[in-house]
Amino acid sequence: MEASTVLKLNGLAKRFGSILANDDVTIHLQNGEVLALLGENGAGKTTLMNMLFGHYLPDSGNIEIKSINGDLVPLELGNPSAALAAGIGMVHQHFTLAENITAFENITLGAESLFSLRRNQRKAEKKINNIMSNSGLEAPLDIPVGRLSVGERQRVEILKALYRDAHILVLDEPTAVLTPQEADALFSNLRRMTSHGLSVIFITHKMREVLAFSDRLVVLRHGKNVGSMETSNASEKKIARLMVGSETQKVSPKRITPGGPILSLNDISVAGRSKRDSLQNISLTLKSHEILGIAGISGNGQNVLADLISGLVLPDKGSILLKGVAIQNINPLNMIKLGFGRIPEDRHRQGIVGGLSVSENMVIERLDDPLIQNFGFLRSSVINDNAQTLSEKYDVRGPGIDQASRLLSGGNIQKLILARVFEQQPEIILANQPTRGLDMGAASDVQRHLIEARDRGGGVILISEDLDEILGLADRIVVMRDGNLHDVNSSSREAIGLMMAGESV
């Protein structure tokens, strides 16, 4: 196929208040190409794509797109319908599917006039079946989307775009919710479609995917296009340098020999309201000097396990042993007192109290400490000094320690939580998705602290969807699926991926 330009973003800029989210970004997309758009959080990737799709109006710059007769014509800005009509399809990270209607209905919604009866069903069905067989994307069409799996929903999203004759497909972090095998299948299907003339832009920060599946890559930093190269010329190191602006060191811990067991879960069951909040007869032992990685697709019981270890959920059966002694009062306060440190998954809602100040959040887990209070009256000078010291030590940046903690960015909220947890030198650390949504700098800070805690003699339970993170940090790996834990003997991505997907190895 002849390589011709299908899309040009010319000098796009967008400002939100004092933040310049996109600064003079120029990107070209060739026909049949897979272009990876990389950048840290807040680098402006999503803003750029939202301008392309007409959700935002750029402050300056324009967009040209290939029309039916092959010429590049300017695209009407700030109008999603125009973008749709011009053949741009967007698959958002959060699916835009109505769950109470079927996949078929979601795909055809809006394609015909609202006031026509649904007459052309047969024609529409034929078209969708055609697309499915051409692209290899299969999904059940006639059951409500609420009953489909995440992978199926994503395929419906892509089918939706293709049904509207998209010839440019934008995917925002498409693999965040998929198993490695599902991700591989997605990319091989995309390849198949690009050979039919589709062009793809995918946004990601997973290096492996970029190197394995893209033709070309563009890196954004602070809203600017800081580099674009053929993937064949790229290396992980090169890309990382472009993304952060300087070379970061990948955290790679030294292996050390684990000590004796400190925490044991014995044959624990929790009957939740649905399968995703249940645990079935799980047993687990955590040793000192050990990071135990729990891999798995989210929604397989990780959150109940985390709640259980945090003291938020009581086991229906089984016991939790701390150094061989069963814990009697399982409640959050008691768990903290016994030396558990918790880094929750939802840092905004469970990690901090957003309306309280940074300094108050730093001591919120030990309010009965006589250092902090006198007969129930808080000692504000001690609390403020503590926050001042910890903010410097853990590099928490924000509008000030006396300001509401919800004003901090996600990375700084996580650092606040790290400061609170690690200053107590906990023996057992539960880290649930600790680096999700963080940029590389903040993520490596988190990982460094986890390793330090391990080296000091603590045990760390690391729950993560990011298999690369688990493979990099964990001394031992178990896979969680359907509320069960499965030991992993192999450390290959493939074997673990298959276990996550529920296939026997």
Add this chain to the structure above:
Amino acid sequence: MIDILNILLTDSFWAASLRIATPLIFGVLGALICERSGTLNLGIEGIFVVGAMCGWMATWLGAGLWGGILVAFLCGAFFGLIHALLTVPLGLSQHVSGLGITLFATSVSYFTYRTALPDVSSPPRIEPFQPLDIPILSDLPFIGLVLFQQTALTWLALIMVLLVWYVLNRTNLGLAIKAVGDNPNSVDAQGLSVYAIRMWAIVIGSALMALGGAFLTMSAFDAFFFGMVNGRGWVCIALVIFASWRPGKALIGALLFGAFDALQVRLQTEMGALVPGQVFLMAPYVLSIAALVIAARSADYPRALLTPWYKGQR
């Protein structure tokens, strides 16, 4: 026990049930359309009053019965539009706006009535809708007797049930309404206007509610009284949940309530000497709550209900 059985076997009981259910059918369908698109409309109680007052007054002023119905429909749509503007593009609290509409619409109706008729002690009467004689149907044995006693508005209500069901389940418009109440982004991503769909749903839904009010003054009675709506709007809000947002179940819910109410009136006359009348008056509401408790446990709420959507935010 025998008494109740005797009541249940009379055609007048079933005719009364259907008559009492009619305004509720309009109201519950209106609330259902609003809520399916994602907006709770607590203005329903006030919109009932507006419909009752405007329809009756227009007829009294000489617009004719169907002219009165049209006026009631448009007045309901107007108050729906206020609610729609406040809750959809402005995204204000649906509870506050809805209750505000109820207070405002009720007071405006009473005010207009008093201003137009300052001195009357008994309200002027109109010639209301008469029972409709439909040739073949009226000749059916038992059902004919029940249906023969109904006016055109009851028939309209039953047709509306079919129409709303058809629109929701068989048209692209219905698809868009259901989708916008579940995930507005799905509609936006397909290039349709979330605001337009939600606002139209509220306007049409509110207009239907007003017809429920108009039935009271133009079919059930022949004049407008203060306090005549008497909580029927609130009952509809509960019935929507009972109906799981489905038109067919909404009809069943309305009929059930109508039947309870018709039954209590008859039991009052038969057993009034033994049990205080208030117990019977209370019965339909208590039974509704009981039915609701059972039905609402498995209710499948429109996921975006009560959640405002703002353009460009995701």
